[in-house]
Amino acid sequence: MSKKNKKNSKINQKIRTYFDDAPFDVGIERVSSETLSELFSALGIYDVSHNKKLLIKTIRMIWSDAHSGMKEDILNFFENNAQIYKADSKEIPNYDRDQKIELLLQELDTTKEEDAALYEAFESIRSKKITIAKLESKLAHIRFEKKREELQKELEGIFDIDDSLEFNASLHYKLYDQEFHKILTLNTKPYEYAYLQESDLNDIVQKIGDDKLSITKVKQESIDKFIASLKNPHSYLSQKEILDALRSTPPKTALSYPLIPKKTIACIVSEKIDMSQIDIHEQELLLVVEEKLTLPYSELQLAYNLELHIELNGLLEDIWNSNRFNFDSLKEESKKEYENEFLTALNSLVNECSKYATLLHLSDEVLHNKVYEFLLDLMPHSLNITPKISKKVIRRFIHSISELLIKKQRQELLARTIRDFKNLFPLAREMRRKLVLHIGPTNSGKTYQAMKKLESADTGYYLAPLRLLALEGYEGLKSKDIESSLITGEEQIIDDNATHISSTIEMLNFEVDVDVCVIDEVQMIDDRDRGWAWANAIIGAPAKEIIMTGSTNSKEAIIALAEYLGEELEIIEFERKNSLSLLETPTDVKDVEEGTAVIAFSRKDVLRLKQNFSKSFKVSVVYGNLSPEVRREEARRFRSGETKILIATDAIAMGMNLPIKTILFSKAEKFDGISQRNLLPSEVHQISGRAGRFGLKEEGFVGALNSDTLKIVKKNFYKEAKTITIPFKVMANLEHIRLVGNILEERSLEAILAFFVKNMEFNGPFYASSLDDMLEASKIVDHYDLDIATKYHLACAPLTLKSPYIIESYERYIHSLEKEEPVRYIAPSIVGDHARTADELLRAEDMVKEISLYLWLSYRFGEYFIDEAKARQYRGVLNKYIEETLHIAQLAQMCKMCSAPLPLNSKYAICQSCFKKNYTHGRGKRKTR
Template sequence: MFTHLKLQSHMAKKNKKNSKINQRIKDFFDGDPFDVGVERVSSETLSDLFNTLGIYDIDHSKEMLLKAIRMIWSEADSGFRSDILNFFARDNKIYKSSRPKEQHLEREDKIDSLIDELDATLEEAAYLRDAFKDIRSKKITIEKMESKLKHIRFEIKRARLQKALDGIFDTNNSLEFNASLHYILYAQSFHKIMTLSTKTYSDEYIQNSDDEEIIREIEEDKERIVEAKQKEVNLFIKNLPQEHLYLSQKDITTALRASPPKYKTSYPPLKESLLQSVIEKELNLVSLELHKEELLVRVSESFLPPYSDIEHNYILELHIELDSLLRDIWQSKELDFSQTIKDASAHQEEDFLNSLKSLIQECREYASLLHLSQEELHKRVYKDLLERLDGSLNLNPKVARKTLKAFIGSTHDEIVKMQRQALLAQTIRDFKNLFAMARGMRRKLTLHIGPTNSGKTYTAMKKLEVADTGYYLAPLRLLALEGYEGLKSDGISASLITGEEQILDPEATHISSTIEMLNFDVDVDVCVIDEVQMIGDRDRGWAWANAIIGAPAKEVIMTGSSNSKAAIIALAEYLGEELEIIEFERKNPLTLLETPTHPKDVQSSTAIIAFSRRDVLRLKQEFSNTFSVSVVYGNLSPEVRREEARRFRSKETQILIATDAIAMGMNLPIKTILFSKATKFDGVNDRNLVASEIQQISGRAGRYGLNEEGFVGALNIEALNIVSKNFYKKAKEITIPFNVMANLEHIKLVSHILEENSLSEILKFFVKNMEFNGPFRAYNLDDMLEAAFIVDAYNLDIATKYHLSCAPLTLKSPYIIAAFESYILALEKKIPVTYTPPQLNRSYATTAQELLIAEDMVKEISLYLWLSYRFEEYFLDAQLARKTRGILNRYIEESLQQTHFVQNCRICSATLPKNSKYNICQACFKKNYTRKSYRGKRRG
């Protein structure tokens, strides 16, 4: 309504301005309007007018110019019309008409002449002159004057009647008048003036009836109305409750005395302060505003937004109809606002939820790359929104826009990072293209497959020896050392590169290396990758996959078991490279023993297989009563393993007790392999050995040139049953996808693109977000991630963090982890890292625990030496560490040659009985068992 009135006002002003321009333009056309007078303007002047108006593209014929200028004048706003007026005002030329002009009387004379024709009094004549003083002369007619005179006479009569009746007629001709009403209550008596109204009287009745008649009828009406109102007041007072719920006698008396003469409500109004005192008893009132017909009440409410566990407090506005509220208060009724609050809050919350839904959708569309859950998305929006609401639920467009802007600002960096991740994932999706040098070569792949003792690795190594340049990639440091020594013994210049040892020959044409140390930027003629079936290994398989894909060699020769065939074919097809497969047969027969071998029946040249360090040491003590024994297990250093193997090979010891560490590449004079058990813990579960594991270990018996035939059996029927079941079974094929892992260059690429210096975040990105086109998946780098979490706590560059996370760590050894963290701290502070040799109390260990400590000390040295090759300027005691490693290895060797180890209880350190199967004493077992039983009873 307000907008409509403003528009009407604007149009009125615009029309008034146009009217003035229309009048002024006539001055230049001899009183004629523009459309008529413009015909007398020449074509040249009209053309000049259009140029002045900035209109050039027009036909300059007189007919077209007139048509166009008339159209512009009729349709243009006052601005264009002003420009046209100013053009003619500039020349100040009058374009006179040739037609004779009609003679008009002046306006005042015309008004007076018309008034003379009417029967009007002097007062009426004055009103008429005032009414027509601004009307154009030609629009003033006798009919209009007669109509106006009739209206003037009606208004004069109304004014006369109002004076006589002591009241005022409203627009409906109902007379409003003041009456004195008598109030008697609570022993008080007073009169109160109130404004009352009569019935409605028609214009015709007032206009045509006699004054006395009208006055008599209206006076009678007034008396009836006053009498009825007095009865109403008396009844109202009579019905007031004796004990009022909300109003005291003083409140009632004051309200009636103070009530205005005229009010729209059915019941007397109450002051705002009095209403507030009544309302706040019923509601959690914040504020109150009294208006003519309603009471605006603000109360405190709470609302639990979706996906939130924190209630939002807000102000709820209640629009309460004043008339019904006053009725209930005066009648002393119980006030119940519950439904009002329920309806208002439901409406408010519904509006909020609808607006929130739209806002959430906009935020979701913007942040779609983040894949936020509903809960997380709402949580982020609320972070800014609830503060902006400022104690309300009014999620208006302005608040929504500001919240969306804040959300965009807070998520921008995350989204940019996700966009970079998506671009990076797309860039490196084809994993083979990350190895640029290998892809730039015309490579040939050759696969030597067959059982153990078939000559497949021997043949590959012979081809490596005759190549001009070559690489031998071994699964173990011990085998890399043997490969290096084999090359050197044949007169070939070679270097050895392992994680903790590098023997570099500047003239070397060949490199023997552990597979993880392959340099993808050194091209050679032949690269031999040994034990290729390891590509299926859960923890280290990535190293074989990376090497096969990226080894920069003209010919890549892979050696392994037959179950790797399908996997290598799939890999060659992905690479699009030539693959030759050469299959080998075992040279010596291998016989499975049909019955278990009793420990008393074990013969020399036998290897007994166990699957834990504890079992190896226990079996050593058991068989040391009968045989001289060598032991090999994974926790021993390569030097000790090599020395133990040498002792067995040279017949200094009669039998070998080992874990499956002997399964790869160790050529030993083993005649018989006996499994002490056929189960192992694989890092996740205890499980039975599978066919490939049994065949790989069994193949170490009866080596060609050392024994004519090999035998395989077990020390017990349980183990023999598992071995027998899998001995002739075809090994499970290695299947795709293959694990692959990022190297340092890949890590640097991810770090640069994502602007990320946290190695753990980069590794998680590589594992979780990389999808490859080929038969690959990102290796689950659990151990590397655990190391990355450690190094991320220090201020180091990404390359240093990567090298540290690849270090040979035993994460379960607190001793190793403590040493590792001290090395990282030194690198962060850029200070030298010294090595302090341990003090040994005797020449060998007397307990298994002392032996374990010595083994950890050797691992610490391995870690120190590994780091010294990468951070040579900080790890200065490499020579001392190597010397100490020799001392510790001899200490361990001496320990292993002892007949028995004293076993101690891991809880109380008490000495355990000889050959105890348990690592706690009987007393600790009973104590522990009793405690567990007691706890179980309490749970029950």
């Protein structure tokens, strides 16, 4: 605080001692006029009137000037004249309220009525705060109010707050041959306060009276002019409606035009706009229109009430003046503004919700629709997102995603747990494994040498790509007097004393450790659908020595895998044992020799070629849809010379040792499950390698039945196969599935598999297999109340998803498992000892697949699948039925209408009977019924 301020503060405190501790402005009123005059003389001020009121006002102004040095002079005056001021104080002692008012009234010229009014006005005021100035001010106000009352009585009106006079005037209406008077409330111009206070009463009455007459005259003229301007007939109003409106107009209104009844306005407005509600207020018309808004990222529509606020005076002007009007632009403008406000508020709300769902990575569509779940219930027929509604929505949104957030956190924990895939195979990681890679072309002896090493080991595992090869491996081990077991998906021959196991690769038991494990056809690690089984086996097979056999293009991939595992890798390269030559010209069908295998890439093409070549040769047939037993029998017939040529798909490309001299491609393209494409070099090499097998034929030849096919084969025959590259596909086994299910608290197998496929990131060169077929199967099994292990085994079952026959059986088996009931094998009926048509053959093939499915499940749920022996017996019957069918030179076509066999080489797709029955004679037009 400055020194000057401190000094002024001290002066303010000291002066209070002379005013009974009252501040200067209050205390100075107690000083008598004589003392005040002496104070001004002491201060050297002589030109002030000795009116006490003026003296007090002046001295207050002087005191309030903090920069004036007179404050100290005023204080000195009271200090030096304390005795004089005390005499003044005795003039006005500390009276109570009524006593003080009575004392002050002695200085005023008042009537008894005014005294009573002053006493009433100050009855709640503290005595110290009552001053002569306040009484004088109040007295002036009382006297003015009395004068106003007298004026209002004389003028027959009431003064408004702005000091204009409000009065009633009788106005004349004449229209449509009718006359009537109506009282309206009018106002004069405002009159100044001073004029009303100081002017003579009679003068004011005369002046305002003249103003009333003038204003009434102007109003009457405006009414006459308005009536004259009305059209006849009127565009909106009938004569009756006009008269009723003029008669019913309220006396006092802020509107410039006569008010029309609500019902009449509603009728007029409803012709211009569809509305659900109308309300008339003092200055505006409120219309409620029903509208719909399509919500962002959704097809949902939110119905809401749009309020249109229309200036009532403007609308009345348009109606009375018969102006044309519409509300389209107003509606569109209001609609746009209202919806934009909503969308802005919605965007803020969604953004706020998204902050709580960051971990879930919800799409805009999912996020918005989740908000709508809670928002729409809180906003019936409205777009107004209030702060209260926002808080409710956010609270409910957070509650709704809480479980998802917990699940997401579990997923992240799970991802960290199994990110290093190799550690999911603890037994293999505990062993000091050695990896050996045998690579080379077909017929190079790489698998032969691997099997020799397996046979010499104390314990061993042979992992085959096919059930047929697993069976051959098992029989090879048994032929060397090695006690062995066979484990495939649908067949298990268990020897309790077995030291070796021959198995399909998917059936590898990661809990059985051995000395040597042979993994055959390791290039299959690149297969789109099954590659995961080879990757899992290489990573997790619990063997001291892992011997992998495969084509040369797998070398770099296996090296990368060994580096990831940190395990020793030995690579042994093999050369083909005999020559394989490419025929430079196409081979005509009539020039095909015995010992030839003709390759096609569909069951339909194989059966067509069989029919063609059966005219000249006994033919064996091999394709993927045949059971392993039938394929093996067909191979035996060719190997023994019972048949002279072989018609096959690329099913022979893997591990089938046959006395094939020449491979002839009928086509050089195949459908790979996604698209029709030309053969890859690796496929040409693998299939071609079946020709000229060492020990069976000294030399092999490769060719084609036509020049276009030969061109593609030739191009790929000399071309190196594409190098297999990382990453590899991997898949969860049952233990992994259980781990995922437990952490996520999830019972849906489809959800677990989808999580594994989409969310797993690995430190090594892997990515999760797509598992399309298994996911499709999981959709079926999830409909049943089964534990996760049962669901997993069922989803791994060998299914042909495109076969309604297989799927129907599959669902029947699952239903029985759910009910814990025995699952019977129901043998289907077949007619004759062979199929007559290709469709009957396909049905028989599906029947064998059903048996394979039944047997596969019987090894996992033996207590329920109790007809294993019956299924095996009937598989033999069906295999014989299929084999007899394949011995037939030609299969008949079937009528597309009645399924009856058609004559051989029929040009038509329907039989003669159906043609006669469904088509009119002579015109070849189908009958109408």
